[in-house]
Amino acid sequence: xxxxxxxxxxxxxxxxxxxxxxxxxxxxxxxxxxxxxxxxxxxxxxxxxxxxxxxxxxxxxxxxxxxxxxxxxxxxxxxxxxxxxxxxxxxxxxxxxxxxxxxxxxxxxxxxxxxxxxxxxxxxxxxxxxxxxxxxxxxxxxxxxxxxxxxxxxxxxxxxxxxxxxxxxxxxxxxxxxxxxxxxxxxxxxxxxxxxxxxxxxxxxxxxx
Amino acid sequence: xxxxxxxxxxxxxxxxxxxxxxxxxxxxxxxxxxxxxxxxxxxxxxxxxxxxxxxxxxxxxxxxxxxxxxxxxxxxxxxxxxxxxxxxxxxxxxxxxxxxxxxxxxxxxxxxxxxxxxxxxxxxxxxxxxxxxxxxxxxxxxxxxxxxxxxxxxxxxxxxxxxxxxxxxxxxxxxxxxxxxxxxxxxxxxxxxxxxxxxxxxxxxxxxx
Amino acid sequence: xxxxxxxxxxxxxxxxxxxxxxxxxxxxxxxxxxxxxxxxxxxxxxxxxxxxxxxxxxxxxxxxxxxxxxxxxxxxxxxxxxxxxxxxxxxxxxxxxxxxxxxxxxxxxxxxxxxxxxxxxxxxxxxxxxxxxxxxxxxxxxxxxxxxxxxxxxxxxxxxxxxxxxxxxxxxxxxxxxxxxxxxxxxxxxxxxxxxxxxxxxxxxxxxxxxxxxxxxxxxxxxxxxxxxxxx
Amino acid sequence: xxxxxxxxxxxxxxxxxxxxxxxxxxxxxxxxxxxxxxxxxxxxxxxxxxxxxxxxxxxxxxxxxxxxxxxxxxxxxxxxxxxxxxxxxxxxxxxxxxxxxxxxxxxxxxxxxxxxxxxxxxxxxxxxxxxxxxxxxxxxxxxxxxxxxxxxxxxxxxxxxxxxxxxxxxxxxxxxxxxxxxxxxxxxxxxxxxxxxxxxxxxxxxxxxxxxxxxxxxxxxxxxxxxxxxxx
Numbered sequence: 001x002x003x004x005x006x007x008x009x010x011x012x013x014x015x016x017x018x019x020x021x022x023x024x025x026x027x028x029x030x031x032x033x034x035x036x037x038x039x040x041x042x043x044x045x046x047x048x049x050x051x052x053x054x055x056x057x058x059x060x061x062x063x064x065x066x067x068x069x070x071x072x073x074x075x076x077x078x079x080x081x082x083x084x085x086x087x088x089x090x091x092x093x094x095x096x097x098x099x100x101x102x103x104x105x106x107x108x109x110x111x112x113x114x115x116x117x118x119x120x121x122x123x124x125x126x127x128x129x130x131x132x133x134x135x136x137x138x139x140x141x142x143x144x145x146x147x148x149x150x151x152x153x154x155x156x157x158x159x160x161x162x163x164x165x166x167x168x169x170x171x172x173x174x175x176x177x178x179x180x181x182x183x184x185x186x187x188x189x190x191x192x193x194x195x196x197x198x199x200x201x202x203x204x205x206x207x208x209x
Numbered sequence: 210x211x212x213x214x215x216x217x218x219x220x221x222x223x224x225x226x227x228x229x230x231x232x233x234x235x236x237x238x239x240x241x242x243x244x245x246x247x248x249x250x251x252x253x254x255x256x257x258x259x260x261x262x263x264x265x266x267x268x269x270x271x272x273x274x275x276x277x278x279x280x281x282x283x284x285x286x287x288x289x290x291x292x293x294x295x296x297x298x299x300x301x302x303x304x305x306x307x308x309x310x311x312x313x314x315x316x317x318x319x320x321x322x323x324x325x326x327x328x329x330x331x332x333x334x335x336x337x338x339x340x341x342x343x344x345x346x347x348x349x350x351x352x353x354x355x356x357x358x359x360x361x362x363x364x365x366x367x368x369x370x371x372x373x374x375x376x377x378x379x380x381x382x383x384x385x386x387x388x389x390x391x392x393x394x395x396x397x398x399x400x401x402x403x404x405x406x407x408x409x410x411x412x413x414x415x416x417x418x
Numbered sequence: 419x420x421x422x423x424x425x426x427x428x429x430x431x432x433x434x435x436x437x438x439x440x441x442x443x444x445x446x447x448x449x450x451x452x453x454x455x456x457x458x459x460x461x462x463x464x465x466x467x468x469x470x471x472x473x474x475x476x477x478x479x480x481x482x483x484x485x486x487x488x489x490x491x492x493x494x495x496x497x498x499x500x501x502x503x504x505x506x507x508x509x510x511x512x513x514x515x516x517x518x519x520x521x522x523x524x525x526x527x528x529x530x531x532x533x534x535x536x537x538x539x540x541x542x543x544x545x546x547x548x549x550x551x552x553x554x555x556x557x558x559x560x561x562x563x564x565x566x567x568x569x570x571x572x573x574x575x576x577x578x579x580x581x582x583x584x585x586x587x588x589x590x591x592x593x594x595x596x597x598x599x600x601x602x603x604x605x606x607x608x609x610x611x612x613x614x615x616x617x618x619x620x621x622x623x624x625x626x627x628x629x630x631x632x633x634x635x636x637x638x639x640x641x642x643x644x645x646x647x648x649x650x
Numbered sequence: 651x652x653x654x655x656x657x658x659x660x661x662x663x664x665x666x667x668x669x670x671x672x673x674x675x676x677x678x679x680x681x682x683x684x685x686x687x688x689x690x691x692x693x694x695x696x697x698x699x700x701x702x703x704x705x706x707x708x709x710x711x712x713x714x715x716x717x718x719x720x721x722x723x724x725x726x727x728x729x730x731x732x733x734x735x736x737x738x739x740x741x742x743x744x745x746x747x748x749x750x751x752x753x754x755x756x757x758x759x760x761x762x763x764x765x766x767x768x769x770x771x772x773x774x775x776x777x778x779x780x781x782x783x784x785x786x787x788x789x790x791x792x793x794x795x796x797x798x799x800x801x802x803x804x805x806x807x808x809x810x811x812x813x814x815x816x817x818x819x820x821x822x823x824x825x826x827x828x829x830x831x832x833x834x835x836x837x838x839x840x841x842x843x844x845x846x847x848x849x850x851x852x853x854x855x856x857x858x859x860x861x862x863x864x865x866x867x868x869x870x871x872x873x874x875x876x877x878x879x880x881x882x
Contacts, residue, residue: 089752228651298520302764
């Protein structure tokens with residue numbers, strides 16, 4: 001037992017606060033928008049140059065001039081505004097975005113994040129991820145706790161090239177929720193049916209209490 | 210005999226080239242817009258945030274949201290665009306403005322310009338002048354050759370705090386036109402009824418031939 | 419999260435304290451946040467530092483805060499047209515930091531955009547460069563200028579929607595967008611608040627993310643130099 | 651001074667040479683200058699350096715210049731979705747300089763705005779910071795990034811007037827304004843050129859001063875990821 005992708009997204013959605021401007025990464029973070037709690041207004045930024053990102057379009061709404069940072073076709077909302085990429089990253093670096101929810105390949109106990117490159121294997125680029133983790137108010141990582149080989153993606157130190165150093169505030173995985181604190185990681189909660197011991201066992205990093 | 214204000218402005222207007230974006234300072238430079246040669250299209254920038262500055266308004270056209278950098282009410286033209294001050298000075302520093310025509314208190318033979326401050330007497334501020342002289346493609350000064358005491362405003366070295374160092378390309382005065390070149394100033398032409406000797410006599414700077 | 423407040427006093431509530439640093443939009447008397455300036459005067463907070471291109475005139479704009487001696491320091495490019503300013507400055511009551519106009523605008527834009535410093539050619543070789551770091555790039559000398567981050571910024575726009583998206587009118591845009599960007603909290607006053615969805619998303623000058631509080635009100639919009647052309 | 655040209659080839663005439671540095675607007679396949687890229691392919695100039703957020707796909711966008719091996723170096727933030735790119739990069743035929751997306755946009759904006767360098771927190775502690783100047787401001791470490799100035803920039807807008815004032819549409823704006831700013835000469839392609847005076851001066855995204863040459867033409871505007879929602 002553990003959380004599935006949608007449960008992880010739903011848990012991540014509880015990080016949101018009313019009035020916040022938020023950037024959601026590709027993958028599980030995108031699903032977070034399906035679980036925004038009632039009564040809470042959150043505006044989604046798409047770093048290619050849009051605030052107020054709406055859902056995917058219908059066939060009729062499809063517009064080649066309207067895509068998100070994952071290059072998917074999307075729609076606009078009543079509060080939407082468009083701007084250029086320099087302005088977009090100005091607001092990101094300037095700390096105007098309250099939170100980014102991102103995927104990761106590895107996170108270290110110091111909050112280092114690696115999510116853009118596997119040397120010799122995967123060379124796609126960092127896109128806007130380095131700017132986001134450096135600039136936004138709070139960085140929450142949502143990812144599977146282990147990779148396909150069953151190894152912990154939470155480590156004492158990252159082995160892959162970093163996206164940012166000491167940038168992650170909270171990690172939400174299929175096994176639970178951990179905060180980056182002085183000296184290591186602190187368990188905030190465990191997923192349904194996951195014990196504290198199982199979570200500690202699966203985490204190759206210092207857990208502090 | 211010498212040029213009057215309008216003749217100086219008319220002479221300065223011959224500096225303009227077709228397609229240029231130009232910034233005109235306060236005073237005689239403002240008059241230049243009355244003498245733009247036929248067949249030449251010039252777009253005037255107002256550094257508070259406008260390209261395509263039109264003439265003063267009629268009573269009916271008067272608009273408190275539409276002023277120039279001298280805070281005078283003005284009008285717009287068909288090609289006008291508005292933008293914020295950061296953008297406005299971005300285009301100035303970025304060299305997009307072909308020429309600025311400015312007034313001066315003093316100009317040195319090295320092209321140093323002083324036009325913003327008399328210590329202890331006049332403390333109004335540089336406004337956009339320092340950005341203009343640092344950024345635009347070409348700086349032309351239009352001014353009376355001498356001050357009210359009859360002293361040359363063209364000097365070996367400026368005595369007043371500088372607006373910019375080695376920034377002036379050409380000086381147009383009531384007595385003639387001088388270029389800043391290696392080693393000093395070169396006489397380009399003399400005003401109607403002014404001899405070369407009179408011009409040299411009135412200029413307290415090195416004249417090279 | 420409601421951004422719309424009833425009046426300037428309400429919009430500023432909890433934000434004003436002695437000694438704070440305020441960035442203000444406007445150029446001359448054009449596009450200045452007149453309602454918020456009035457409320458700051460009424461609040462009687464003092465020792466304020468203002469980053470604003472100008473200081474208004476004696477009885478309008480920031481000038482009204484000079485009359486009451488609420489301002490300790492101005493960061494401006496041009497302070498002519500204000501006799502009281504000159505008197506306080508020359509008597510040493512008021513501190514003044516001259517910034518070239520473009521440097522001031524860029525410092526605001528930078529501070530709001532996570533850029534702590536940038537290089538510019540503006541002011542090299544002048545007293546503005548004194549004490550600033552010099553650096554050569556491609557054979558030319560530049561000076562380093564710092565980004566500005568204000569405790570609050572106060573700006574004036576033409577229209578807003580309820581989410582704080584702003585639209586400006588003509589040259590009243592001027593310093594308002596960069597000033598808005600550099601405030602930790604930005605309060606905007608507008609002539610009209612329109613329902614969310616009624617502004618074209620392609621034509622918003624400043625996205626609502628920069629605007630935290632918002633009021634609508636009547637503006638005097640005084641003209642500093644009424645210059646007319648003759649009609650023949 | 652006529653800015654409007656008949657077609658992409660005419661608009662680029664005299665500007666294209668081997669080894670030049672070109673800044674291109676667009677994000678993914680959205681808002682890319684497709685007509686000008688086609689004309690560059692036809693011109694057969696080679697050894698080009700491109701600053702562009704992406705490299706297109708194999709047969710659209712900058713990808714078409716990779717097929718013909720006209721590109722020597724890319725400055726980009728993300729080059730996934732392009733197999734030929736990856737092949738040339740891994741075989742050493744193509745040089746690649748990764749820039750974080752915001753750093754790339756700001757480098758273009760800075761280069762076009764007379765700012766030779768600025769500081770950013772983006773990339774501190776990563777391989778992006780290797781060899782770059784580090785500097786502390788207020789207790790935080792930043793790295794210095796340089797402004798970019800391109801020999802030419804090529805951009806795509808929605809509408810233009812005859813003086814080069816540009817209006818973009820939705821997220822097709824993206825890198826186009828900063829790319830336009832940083833070119834010594836900027837060539838723009840648009841879907842429609844309208845008479846001067848028919849655009850609202852308050853609603854121009856990029857003033858014509860940044861645009862030197864202009865063409866109108868039909869655009870494919872290919873969609874990279876057609877993502878639809880189910881309608882119940």
